[in-house]
Amino acid sequence: MKKYIYISILLLSISFSCRKIYDPDIDSSQNALVVECQITNQAGPYTVHLTKAQAYDATNTSGISVRNAKVYITDNNSHTYNFTELGSGYYASNAADFTGIPGITYTLHIKTSDGNIYESSSQKMLSNDYADSVYAEYSSKETLVEDYDGETRKVTTDGVDLLTDIKNNTDTLPRFRFKSTIYSEWIFVLSLPMSPVSIYYYGWYTTYPDDNVNLTQEKYSTSSKSIEKHSICFVPTVKYCIADLPDTSATVPIINRIIKVLQYRVNDETFQYYKNINTLISAEGKIFDPVAMQLKGNITCTNDPSKIVLGFFEVSSLKIKTYSIRRGDKIVVKQPNIWPPTNSGFKQDTIPSFWVN
């Protein structure tokens, strides 16, 4: 639905189209504050990150930190939760006295050192109490790879789709956002030629399967208000990977894939914001793309409403779940929420504590 790029252009693109970097004289002088804040029903501390937006063509990857701001959250029960500056634009709540509670409405307040006052709209935390099931179905995914000779070809990767059904008995379709991480576990046995003892390597590496924000469909309609067969992520079932071992690298068999799933129940305003993010990410300004949109959050500058404020104050309830899928299988097994301490690594002759057998 979202890809309104048409054959007319593509046909012409075949033989003639090209592209080059465009350097227009852009006005990037706006001094826009960017707010990142997310509170959930999981234990804190929660953080608020304040930065300044940069010119779109700036080479640095992160914005300038905003320091010395006063940050706090209020709720509809007149509680106030102050945040303490950690540095680099980060401000943290006190984990001991602040955990989000479904049903409560929260408002974020910020006063920056230049005297500007910012305030979010009130955000209600919704309950995430739905019965669900997770399972997998065999699937495949097409990608393009480049050969050694520079030829591009189509490659089909086999895998499984990790799917979920969420039962809902109300008349309102609940909105969810998912975020997944895949840890692949590999094992390698190094047999030394002159020794009867082999060395066992137990390793892992991390991939992030989400290109866009994974939101439940805003279906036109379904047979019920339940969510059925929503794809959490695609898990490839490639059986081998290249592992970096001491002094060498080797092709090693993958034993398990562990999928960590964060399931956020979001309110309508948050859902719309993320949906707009998806539109923004997928739109590239092509001719059939929708008219470019200014992504507007839920925070305003109360003393100067004309000021651009970017970012969002998200209040959502969160479920964290872990599943495993064995090599070549599609059976999904629920696992305890224990994850590797680093994105990749290995242990020699010792099975890691987080290892799924």
Add this chain to the structure above:
Amino acid sequence: MRYSIRKLLIVFLLVYPALKALSQSPEKQERLIPIDTVAFYLEHNFPIDLFYQSEWFKNKSFNASILKLPVSEITDLLKYSCNCSVIMPDSSSIVFIPLNSAIEQNSAGDNYLTIGNPVEFGKYSRATISGKIVDGKKYQPLPGVKIRDDKSKISTVTDKSGNFSITLPVGDNDLSLSYIGYEDNKYKVKLIGNGTASFFIFEKSINLNEVVVTSVRNDNNLVSTQMSQIQLTARDIKELPSTFGEIDIIKSATLLPGVQSVGEFGTGLNIRGGSADQNLILLEDVPIFNTSHLFGLTSIINPDGVSNVNLLKAGIPAKYGERASSLMDIHMGSANSEKPKAAGGIGLINSRLSVDVPLFDNKINLMAGGRTTYSNWLLHSIPDLDLMNSSAEFYDLNALLTVAPDKNNKIVAFGYFSNDKFGFSHNVDYKYDNTIASLRWNHIFSQKLSSSLMTGFSRYNYEMSELYTLQVSESYQVKSQVLYNNIKGNLTWHPTKAHTIDAGANAVFYAIKPGDLRPLTSESLVEPVSVSKQKAREFALYLSDNINITSQLNAEIGVRYTWYALKGPGTVNEYRSGYPLTTENITDTISYSKTIKQYSGPEPRISLRYSIDDFSSVKISYNHINQYINLVSNSSVMAPSDVWKLSDTYIRPLKCDQYALGYFRNFNHNAIETSIEVYYKTLTDIVECKDGAKILLNNHLETDLINAKGYNYGIEFYVKKNSGRLTGWASYTYSRSMRKTTGTYSSEQINGNSYFPSNFDKPHNLVLNSNYHISRRWRFSASFTYNTGRPVTLPELKYNYNGYTLVYYSQRNKYRLPDYHRLDVSITLDESLRLKKKWKGSWTFSIINLYGRKNPYSTFFQKDAPTESNDYRQFSLYQLYIIGRPLPTLTYNFSF
């Protein structure tokens, strides 16, 4: 080489006296030149051929200054000097006939000949005509030419020397000359007594057959009250620049002043700052709802059958309405050939074939044609995953049946069907088709009264389906449809020479299905959804009078009154008063069984023309038009996600008022036309989309739309050269097109309710289009276009949020793409001129974008890995080019 030197020498000898004479100072311009020099000058500077015998100009010579005169005056001087008459069998031939056999053309265009001494009238009952028949081109006598009097059935043939002698009853005779391979000639002969008559007859040639006989005077641009008009005949169309080897009538219109398109290959035209849906594009009197194949690659009009295109940008007569900006009236027609004909072409993307079959002595004519594409192989050979899995195909068919049982009645039936189908990367399959049919009856009651009655049907179907990228449970199909039926009646009455009155009525029936969602497979869980159908009726009555107030002043005054009704059954959402139109603010839904909403109003039209002299005139016009149907679009050009929407309770009719003033002047006896036109247009209740609006399958579309207003203005300069070896035009337009929202709430505002340029605002536009006829078969064409880049909305800031790097866009249309310019050239070897050759082919070699200008079609940004090539940026803004280098094309067109 030897031949060339000889030819150069001859040219020099012939031209030298004339050039020398012209270079003399005024007091020395007494130099005399012979007839051959005059003829050479005329034939090499104008697309004409002179036919004469030098002996007729024996002892005659001419002052060299004669060459400074217009062609018609030179011809007159020559005619009088040799005591000859002149006939023009076609637009490029001037034939001198000695006056001893005075041939004249009467008002009906018949050759009329009087033979014998008038004082001997009544003296004889029979008389003899003697003479010679010669080849008009080669001056060779023709033996065996048949001379026949159709009345008395008496005939004879010429002898070896081309001489003939025939004795006929005195009085009116119908003499016909026929000879194989030569044009048939008919003369009305008033025979009084014995006499002589010599005739030139000409070999039949393609050029002669393709002369377009129109009722349009050469100075029509001066004397017509209509302004802002561009008319293209079949001959003009033939010389239009081609795209991919085929003439594209709709795209070629962008070479005309005030007509632009958003991009090189976008769908639709933007005329004087209006959106594409503001143009009423009529094919045989029926509107087309999507004018492009493959969303902009080429237009759906097969150029082979088109006989006439009339584009009106202002001063639209009262008989037309429905759309606010312009009218493009396209008519198909046969070549009036006496024999069946076929024509076609083989091009890069598609091929076409059409046939033209006259029946029953040309009383019935059937013309049919079709085109089809073969572009899939191109797609599948590209190293791009999406394209490898894509497909694209289209075809179109058309047929026109003309029945003319007598000179007072003509019935025209027309049918058209086009089909487009393409799939993008297995993701989404798109299909759309246009079906058009019309039936028209023209009847002449008398010389003063005629009528036209027509009914038409237009249907646009659009379908989109998605299967492969979704779970089977989510696969779906969306269909939409626009149905249009109309009945039109028109009476034209000439009560006096000073008045031409048009009166008529028009009824339009709209039925739109904005979208039906269905599960694509039996396993799909998608529940069917139908966006409410819309039905409406639009009635119009009009009356206009074209008045010759004085010989210099002419006016066309008219009024059109329209009634519009959105019909039930249907529902209308009610919104909380004092709040923006959002779904949260819906308070009630009211059901209607009959009429949901009505609008009506007068549409005055006035055009005035004042002729300053024979060569110049001033025109002024005003028109008001209500438009009750809009194309709601969320992108810069027409796209599949667009939805046709009828005016309703919240989407009010678009109203357009246009004022235009023009000065027109022709030079060199209408060989050169020039004009300057200025216009100012106001638009109210334009439909604009909110940021991120959802257009498709939206049952409360009004919550995503905003009523805006705007104005367009511009000045257009136009110079056109109609004759000579070099023909073409140059135009320059300066124009602006601005929009403004007036919403109270921020969600209903764009750019804080400040004026912003519309997507079609391209202030400067320059077009140079020329054809140079190297010889009768070789033709060189060049076309240059320049315009200001279109407005775009660009990212200004970037920031990180929750792991995503995002951009923040500027205010709408704050920036512009770089300027656009392109030069296309082509050389054509036209088909053989010999009639005897049955299969005739022409070759066109063209180069689009000769100097390889990388004109940006659009901009897009991409997240990149920071590298040296992109200055270590995370985001890079790119320009996309469609034709970034010279594109050669070779096309073969044929007829038999």
